[in-house]
Amino acid sequence: QKEVEQDPGPLSVPEGAIVSLNCTYSNSAFQYFMWYRQYSRKGPELLMYTYSSGNKEDGRFTAQVDKSSKYISLFIRDSQPSDSATYLCAMIKGNTPLVFGKGTRLSVIA
Amino acid sequence: GAVVSQHPSWVICKSGTSVKIECRSLDFQATTMFWYRQFPKQSLMLMATSNEGSKATYEQGVEKDKFLINHASLTLSTLTVTSAHPEDSSFYICSARPQIGEQFFGPGTRLTVL
Numbered sequence: 001q002k003e004v005e006q007d008p009g010p011l012s013v014p015e016g017a018i019v020s021l022n023c024t025y026s027n028s029a030f031q032y033f034m035w036y037r038q039y040s041r042k043g044p045e046l047l048m049y050t051y052s053s054g055n056k057e058d059g060r061f062t063a064q065v066d067k068s069s070k071y072i073s074l075f076i077r078d079s080q081p082s083d084s085a086t087y088l089c090a091m092i093k094g095n096t097p098l099v100f101g102k103g104t105r106l107s108v109i110a
Numbered sequence: 111g112a113v114v115s116q117h118p119s120w121v122i123c124k125s126g127t128s129v130k131i132e133c134r135s136l137d138f139q140a141t142t143m144f145w146y147r148q149f150p151k152q153s154l155m156l157m158a159t160s161n162e163g164s165k166a167t168y169e170q171g172v173e174k175d176k177f178l179i180n181h182a183s184l185t186l187s188t189l190t191v192t193s194a195h196p197e198d199s200s201f202y203i204c205s206a207r208p209q210i211g212e213q214f215f216g217p218g219t220r221l222t223v224l
Contacts, residue, residue: 031211032210032211032212034212034213036215041201041218041220042217042218043114043116043203043205043215043216043217043218044154044203044215045215046212046213046214046215049211049212051211088153088154090213092210092211092213094210095142095207095210097144097156097159098144098156098205098213100153100154102153103153
């Protein structure tokens with residue numbers, strides 16, 4: 001079993017839809033959870049960063065962490081064509097390298 | 111968010127030459143920086159972890175003599191691809207961590223070896 005599982009998609013939604021992206025993980029030692037957005041031929045951009053279980057909201061984005069279920073989510077409200085990208089979940093324990101999911105390719109259709 | 115820059119953004123070189131890529135954290139100090147490579151439509155692959163003032167830690171299968179990493183200051187790390195060959199052509203991305211937990215990525219450097 002991989003440490004972090006993420007459905008690679010592709011996921012295609014109409015403009016304005018609510019998008020739900022998810023990752024599961026197996027290592028309960030993970031402490032920090034991040035979501036990155038990567039456009040083609042660009043470096044990943046940090047969208048959300050959380051430490052504890054619960055919800056964190058930033059504009060149209062909401063990150064959710066459930067440590068008891070080892071499950072994290074990213075919700076995008078009112079999705080726009082400019083949200084079309086690959087979304088990577090990532091997590092770490094201590095000062096070790098990030099462990100990434102495979103990334104989910106999202107297309108928002110106008 | 112914090113800003114990480116990379117230079118150059120795109121480089122083309124002849125086989126056998128060496129190429130140096132710079133990674134800078136512009137508005138924070140980073141004790142730890144990371145170097146990744148990424149092939150088209152594939153995940154990021156960690157190459158090495160670089161700590162300021164000490165030798166880099168390379169991932170299994172990454173040749174340390176081919177990919178020289180120097181982390182001379184808290185805001186600068188360099189990756190030198192020595193004697194580059196066409197199979198080294200890839201997208202190289204650096205990342206910097208201002209504190210445990212957060213990690214910011216540079217825009218990437220596209221290397222093409224002819």
